[in-house]
Amino acid sequence: MKTSFLVLLFVSLVSFVLADGLEIVPGATWTVPNTGNHLQAHGGGIIKIDDTFYIVGENKTAKPGDNLFQTVACYKSKDLVQWEFVNDILKATAEGNSDLSPEGIIERPKVIYNEKTNKYVMWMHVDKPGYGYARAGVAWSDSVCGDYTYVASYRPLDKYVSRDLTAWVDDDGTGYLFGEDRPTGLVIFKLSDDFLTIDSEVYNFNEHIESPAIMKDDNGVYYVLGSQLTGWAANDNYYSTAENIAGPWSTIITDTATGSKTYQSQSSYVQRVGKTFVYMGDRWSPGNRAGLGASTYIWLPLELNTETRTLNLTWYDSWSIDPRTGDLSFPSHKVYEAETAELENGATAVQADGFYQKGSGVVELGGPENGKLTIEGITKSVKKGLTSILIRYKNDQNVTAYGKLKVGNQKPVRVAFNPTHPQDPWNSPTVNISVIHGFKFPDRVQSLTFEGLESVNVNNTADVDSFLINVW
Ligand SMILES: *[C@@H]1O[C@H](CO)[C@@H](O)[C@H](O)[C@H]1NC(C)=O
Ligand SMILES: *[C@@H]1O[C@H](CO)[C@@H](O)[C@H](O)[C@H]1NC(C)=O
Ligand SMILES: *[C@@H]1O[C@H](CO)[C@@H](O)[C@H](O)[C@H]1NC(C)=O
Ligand SMILES: *[C@@H]1O[C@H](CO)[C@@H](O)[C@H](O)[C@H]1NC(C)=O
Ligand SMILES: *[C@@H]1O[C@H](CO)[C@@H](O)[C@H](O)[C@H]1NC(C)=O
Numbered sequence: 001m002k003t004s005f006l007v008l009l010f011v012s013l014v015s016f017v018l019a020d021g022l023e024i025v026p027g028a029t030w031t032v033p034n035t036g037n038h039l040q041a042h043g044g045g046i047i048k049i050d051d052t053f054y055i056v057g058e059n060k061t062a063k064p065g066d067n068l069f070q071t072v073a074c075y076k077s078k079d080l081v082q083w084e085f086v087n088d089i090l091k092a093t094a095e096g097n098s099d100l101s102p103e104g105i106i107e108r109p110k111v112i113y114n115e116k117t118n119k120y121v122m123w124m125h126v127d128k129p130g131y132g133y134a135r136a137g138v139a140w141s142d143s144v145c146g147d148y149t150y151v152a153s154y155r156p157l158d159k160y161v162s163r164d165l166t167a168w169v170d171d172d173g174t175g176y177l178f179g180e181d182r183p184t185g186l187v188i189f190k191l192s193d194d195f196l197t198i199d200s201e202v203y204n205f206n207e208h209i210e211s212p213a214i215m216k217d218d219n220g221v222y223y224v225l226g227s228q229l230t231g232w233a234a235n236d237n238y239y240s241t242a243e244n245i246a247g248p249w250s251t252i253i254t255d256t257a258t259g260s261k262t263y264q265s266q267s268s269y270v271q272r273v274g275k276t277f278v279y280m281g282d283r284w285s286p287g288n289r290a291g292l293g294a295s296t297y298i299w300l301p302l303e304l305n306t307e308t309r310t311l312n313l314t315w316y317d318s319w320s321i322d323p324r325t326g327d328l329s330f331p332s333h334k335v336y337e338a339e340t341a342e343l344e345n346g347a348t349a350v351q352a353d354g355f356y357q358k359g360s361g362v363v364e365l366g367g368p369e370n371g372k373l374t375i376e377g378i379t380k381s382v383k384k385g386l387t388s389i390l391i392r393y394k395n396d397q398n399v400t401a402y403g404k405l406k407v408g409n410q411k412p413v414r415v416a417f418n419p420t421h422p423q424d425p426w427n428s429p430t431v432n433i434s435v436i437h438g439f440k441f442p443d444r445v446q447s448l449t450f451e452g453l454e455s456v457n458v459n460n461t462a463d464v465d466s467f468l469i470n471v472w
Contacts (some may be wrong), residue, residue, distance in 0.1 A: 274326025347371030366452030
């Protein structure tokens with residue numbers, strides 16, 4: 001008994017320390033260390049099991065054809081920041097059910113757990129190019145990131161079409177599907193006991209809302225967040241509240257960041273983390289040269305007022321959350337300008353007027369000699385633990401760029417950089433930051449080196465403006 005208590009205490013102290021210097025940077029390139037690529041969990045949702053978060057979402061890597069079905073990917077994390085790829089849990093295939101065809105479309109996969117059958121059930125929007133097929137598809141697995149068995153797709157109750165949907169489980173174990181019916185609007189359906197079929201209609205909002213995300217506060221009040229229907233382009237998202245899931249639901253309210261188009265994002269999911277509800281949205285980038293796979297994640301803490309039943313979404317360039325308690329903190333950064341670094345192997349500092357307000361230029365790296373830069377003397381006044389590094393960059397190329405970052409004697413990591421071409425016609429601005437996590441800054445001084453990645457193409461490296469390391 002005594003031992004297990006001590007072990008628990010130790011584990012929780014460690015996880016507290018680990019969370020210290022890790023940052024969520026909305027809109028940035030989020031490299032996953034074990035794929036070396038930007039997180040592919042677009043239109044995704046979270047499911048938490050014990051102390052682990054799993055994210056399941058759309059992999060939109062391939063271009064052209066980036067809106068067609070490739071895989072549904074599953075990643076895991078204990079802190080919502082450091083993600084590890086686990087499995088492609090549903091894959092496009094030319095055989096079997098044509099819903100999974102590589103010429104088809106699978107969007108907004110959401111996994112829920114059924115306590116009665118002990119199975120994980122995935123609901124998803126199943127479609128074909130032109131979006132006229134408009135069905136809700138279902139699959140199941142014995143483990144959250146295991147291979148899923150596809151069952152079927154439905155037009156709910158043979159009455160409605162269904163596009164951008166979500167699945168959600170209430171505290172009493174009842175499963176619900178929220179589907180978007182184009183003629184009438186957002187509809188709530190009750191799922192069967194095994195969650196594999198649609199049982200009955202619960203409520204029709206008669207409002208055109210898609211991409212719903214559900215949350216419930218400590219008073220048992222339900223909130224549904226959703227977007228208007230403007231294709232890939234962002235809009236001011238809506239929300240509505242109710243004491244009973246069957247209604248009446250309040251008149252829809254434009255989110256409190258009105259005019260910002262929900263910070264150029266579309267709602268996808270809300271995850272409760274301790275006392276905090278986290279808004280998770282997608283900033284779609286159909287015009288990005290790297291395609292929809294370069295779409296970024298806008299995750300922000302929701303400020304909830306349970307008395308007035310209002311939600312407020314404030315923008316933070318970066319923020320930190322304790323994964324157990326939901327305590328928030330907002331780091332400030334020490335900036336290390338790339339042009340003040342030691343440059344070798346043909347790395348060149350160039351003026352880039354107006355590119356960034358701070359600092360006068362960027363450093364061109366990679367190239368035929370694989371130019372690199374080294375910054376010495378990095379110190380960090382920090383509680384010990386793991387830290388994120390933010391890299392401000394420019395990538396005018398047509399494709400994702402890569403580089404190799406090494407801190408002190410720690411293992412070098414590959415870092416991805418979504419394109420930031422200024423002339424791209426997207427309506428979703430790129431945050432020119434790539435963020436990478438997990439570095440240790442003990443009390444002694446560290447150095448940092450950044451260079452091209454020969455295994456990819458040393459010429460295909462981002463130009464670097466500066467490195468930002470948090471100070472607390
Ligand atoms: C995503 O799909 C691509 C092919 O389009 C595949 O190479 C990759 O392994 C898939 N999974 C992830 C997580 O990127
Ligand atoms: C939302 O938060 C911002 C920043 O904290 C604050 O200025 C604003 O008054 C809040 N709005 C509402 C409706 O609570
Ligand atoms: C990089 O560019 C240089 C000069 O344009 C060229 O000689 C070299 O072959 C290129 N390297 C790769 C890996 O493409
Ligand atoms: C980059 O993309 C632009 C616009 O699509 C195209 O005109 C150009 O040829 C591409 N360049 C390369 C090197 O692929
Ligand atoms: C991102 O980079 C592009 C150039 O690649 C630039 O036009 C744009 O202003 C930058 N955005 C920000 C927010 O700095």
